[in-house]
Amino acid sequence: MNTTDPTAPARHPEHVVVLGAPHRAAPSALGGKAARLDEMLRAGLPVPPAFCLTTEMFDGFLRDTGLAEKVRDADARTAREAVLATEIPQPVADAVVAAYAEMGRPRVAVRSSAVREDSGTQSFAGQHDTVLDVCGDDGLLDAVRHCWASLWSDRAAAYRAGDGTPGSIAVVVQEMVHADVSGVLFTVDPVGGRAHRIVVEACQGLGEGLVSGRVSSDFFVVDDRSLEVTEERVRYKVTKCAPLEPGRIGLTKVDAAARDVPCLSRGQLGELAGIAVRVRDHYGCEQDVEWALRDGAFHLLQTRPITTARPAADGAAGTAGSPYVTEQPEEIRTGTLWSRMDIGEIFVGLMTPLGLSFARHYQQHVHRDCAAALGVRDTGDADRHMGYLQGHVYLNISYGAHLLGQCPPTRDQRRFTGRFVSEEVDLTRYRNPFGTFPAGLEGTRSTVFWLRHTAREVADLKARAQRMVRSRLYEFDRARRLDPTRMSRRELRAELDRYLGCFHDAHVGYMPYYINAFGFYGVLTELCAKWLGDEGHNLQNRIKTDMSSLRTVESAKEIWAVAQAAKDAPHVLRIINDEPLERIERALRDDAEGREFWDRHMEPFLRANGTRGHQEMELTHPRWIDDPSYVFQMIRRYSADGFSIEDILRRSSGYHDTSGQVLQRLPLPKRKALETVIGLYRLCSELRETTRMSMITTIWLIRNVVYEVGRRLVQAGVLHSLDEVAYLDFEDVRRYLASAGGETEVFDRGRIDTARRLHDHHRRLPEPPLAFIGEYDVTAAVPPVAAGARLTGLGASPGRVVGRARVVEDLVWQADEFQPGEILVTRYTDASWTPLFAIAGGVVTDVGSMLSHSSIVAREFNVPSVVNTRHATQVVNTGDLVVVDGAAGTVEVAEG
Amino acid sequence: MDLLSLAKNVTRRTGKPVTDLLTATRILGTPRMPLLLALSKGFVEPVYRAAFLSSAAGSGILRRLAERPCDPGSLAEALQIGERDTPRLRTWLEMGVTLGDLGRSDGRYRLRSRAAKALAQTRYDTVAAALEEVLRFHVPVLLDGPRMLREGRRLSLADQDGTVIARSSRVVRPLVERAVARTLDTSRAVRLLEVGCGSGVHVRYAARLNPRLSALAVDLQPDVADQAARNVAEWGLTDRVEVRQGDLRTLDVQPQFDLVTLHNNIYYFPHDERVSALRRARALLAPGGMLLLTTSCRSGNSGLEALNLWFEYADFGGPLPHPDELARQLETAGFRDVRADRLLPGAPFHAFTGTRAGVPA
Structure with a gap:
């Protein structure tokens, strides 16, 4: 330390405040975060040691370095860069380093502490920056400058909008807790504010994983009087957030033994709840607490009053509990049947605000045209077709059935309604509040419309699918050569408009194949039951389509081929096996042999399959081409010794399709009729797969533009990271591209934070039902209690198999763990799971239906499958020996 | 078309002046004179007319005269020509009368020839523009070609009038x-x-x-x-x-x-x-x-x-x-x-x- 230089300005010890120790600094000089930590420490709460660099130090830094002048009238970016480029004067640096040395130079988290943070009315969460896992003197000083510079981030500016100057900023340096388990705790139940329920959410590793929503977490409710655990939902935890190397936080796998078990013991939960009660008593109001557990000891990282009133409904809905987006008459609101059973198979599950707003875009601009493509003349009111509840998208079955009543095949509403109802809905007293579609002139006009439309559709069936394939490849090849980072905002706007047009056309084009496939399936089911009696039982699920014609089945074979090519080039296979997933692509492209492999095998594979991903309507999910990790995992899996594609194909081809013999016994006309229906079912299933690929490719195109906007927002400092793209509103992205204004003019940081809080809230709620009538009361919902070791669902693919279960929560992270022959147990699947199906002994899902894509693929692979078991992932543990009966639709745990 | 046949052609069309012309030739006795005078009527005059009509069309005069006969004063005002120059405009208009494209009565000018009436119509604007292009670009290069080569001069982008090109390309x-x-x-x-x-x-x-x-x-x-x-x-x-x-x-x-x-x-x-x-x-x-x-x-x-x-x-x-x-x-x-x-x-x-x-x- 340089203490001898007499010309140096006075050192700044008074500007470094050890929190919790006696000091005279005013709370305003500490900033909101530091002041709160200071108070917590004084209250004797278990908080990791920390010191604060006050606002005076920052002001002095600006003054002494001459920055104050420079940044006065500068724009945010210039100011930010000037701060980052300016050395901290030696005396100031010495003071900071001295305090760090006193602490013992541990790894620390460096956070900015804004002066106006949490000033009562507004939550400033996320306004400024945090640098995690900092070590070393230089690293610390860099992190401090980084936090100071964040005062000029557009994000911060967005909060300040209207009240002028950036003001000042303090910085907190706090010992980093390398948590074994972390989480949040609410002293009051966010669901309906129910009393005596302390809600705890816990994940493995650092809490950052939980905040970003990238890891799964356990959910507990503790009674605040008895400190007893009253509710517990344990999820399978595959990944956690942890320091990968000093200074780098990232995702890593959770040890196998810790995945199935609760993050916290009941004793620990009681202890944590006890601390929370103390916090609440100290502050005298309900609190939202961030905590971490390290070596069995709890640490509190942050506590704040719960300022946000319970997020009421999902935005526009008039009444909480009703998915409707617009005001509806009482009898309609309370009588509507809603379902989210594999609607399009891309809407399953909780969606992010971005995903939801994109779904809403689909609803307003595409959905009615999809109905028209089915031959529906009057396509009704776009706002009624779909609804939203707790971050889930629902289809309005009542309204759909009413409108489909215009088409002769669905005039009987039960055909449509039955498909979307799960067994928890009792239809005996259900009456469609929209009634039947009027007959008479209107009805006749609709029938004529349908007939003309259908005649045209049938004539053009195959040619139209071919056009969709050509168009998909053209758009894919075009987009693959574009570098969106080098396009102007105007150009990006033209791109987005174009892609939305493609999306519209592809979706509308896909719909008839999708609906016809299930239409013919329905006809087949009826005819089999009528003409074949017992022999025809389940015939519709026994017929096989031509395997090679199914696009997604093909994708498994194509991964196999790529894996073989990798095997033939040991050097390439070594790269794939040895590099961490996120670096494989780069490593291959940088290597001569790897580059050739990429160009010859990976690129064509990605052209054919790369725009797949899971739950594709959710824009935040990366596609295979964006993140080929899963493809590499499958290559690792497929290239490992022990089985070959022949095994898979033999299993598939060895399957004996006896439907032919059964049909032989029918009289010729009936046989011909059945064969025709079977043929049409096969054709539509095949074309559905082909055109689905066109449809999801257009979503990938849109995603590219959205993420480019996200990248620019990160660059401008409006977003912390690309993860926050999830909280954008799709319409804002469109508005931004259509305007020439600054980022903050369009993207309101307050709205982004509100969206994030709402999404966090949705994540904590129990999953809403697959189908229900009227309104859903989340507070009245009783969490499903597993009924012993036997589960009942829908038998989606016949066959009986016994095997070890493997619960798969995260496809990408677990694909390489999956052993051939294991029973795949998961919440729901979609086309992207196909490669795993190929080696699974059986498939069990929580959600699904007979015509889920996954069910069709399971039948193709002849893999016994039971879907819609509702809680298999909670009842079955990895390693359990289970019996799957795909004909009876049951799953039994034989040996836990 | 060579000059002799042109002269014959002109003779057939306008008998009387040529007779006068021949008389004059005899009087003057200069061997080059007849050709020169023949050109003035049958060859030079079309060039004059083309230039006059192209300009009258391009400046909007034809269109105004198609609406109603105008005196030089009101035309000058419409074209934003100063009062001092109105007599010069009148002289220019008189040239039109001489060429037979305009007529004059009570001090007001009107359209007379079929060509003038046609070019006054909007739908023939492209023809007028093409005519202007010919006169402004094609004629100079024909006229100056050898001289430009001798002087080592070339045409440049500035020699093109973008608006004329844009109009004429509408053809x-x-x-x-x-x-x-x-x-x-x-x-x-x-x-x-x-x-x-x-x-x-x-x-x-x-x-x-x-x-x-x-x-x-x-x-x-x-x-x-x-x-x-x-x-x-x-x-x-x-x-x-x-x-x-x-x-x-x-x-x-x-x-x-x-x-x-x-x-x-x-x-x-x-x-x-x-x-x-x-x-x-x-x-x-x-x-x-x-x-x-x-x-x-x-x-x-x-x-x-x-x-x-x-x-x-x-x-x-x-x-x-x-x-x-x-x-x-x-x-x-x-x-x-x-x-x-x-x-x-x-x-x-x-x-x-x-x-x-x-x-x-």
């Missing part, structure tokens, strides 16, 4: 539109790059044919690009059409275009630079995208040969292309499925198309 507009209509896919969104957009009318035409079309239109000349941008705004197409001043050869944009068009401007590129310009256009296309190039080609037609002459004497650009040669240049530039089509049987106006190869399946 071929229906043909260009036909080519666009044949090429443009209207069933899906199209991203168009128009190189040398001029006033922007062709982009407007394409945008109307396909409501999902969006375009980047560039023109080399800043004032032309500015005018195009104003036009685009006036047509309400600002959202879909972006106009930039730019040069194809240096344009730095991503290969986002489904269609690149070059209308009537390939001759602005020197002959030996065409392949590289076309290569550049190809590089801006998406795989499977298409180029549409329209141009007049060499054909022996005197008007086009004069245009060709102009470009031969310019310090930029090059000769009008021969169809086969330009098709070969497209192929050299890497285009596939190159076609050269005449848009009107017998007319020297061609549409060339070529595609950038798609990704092999």
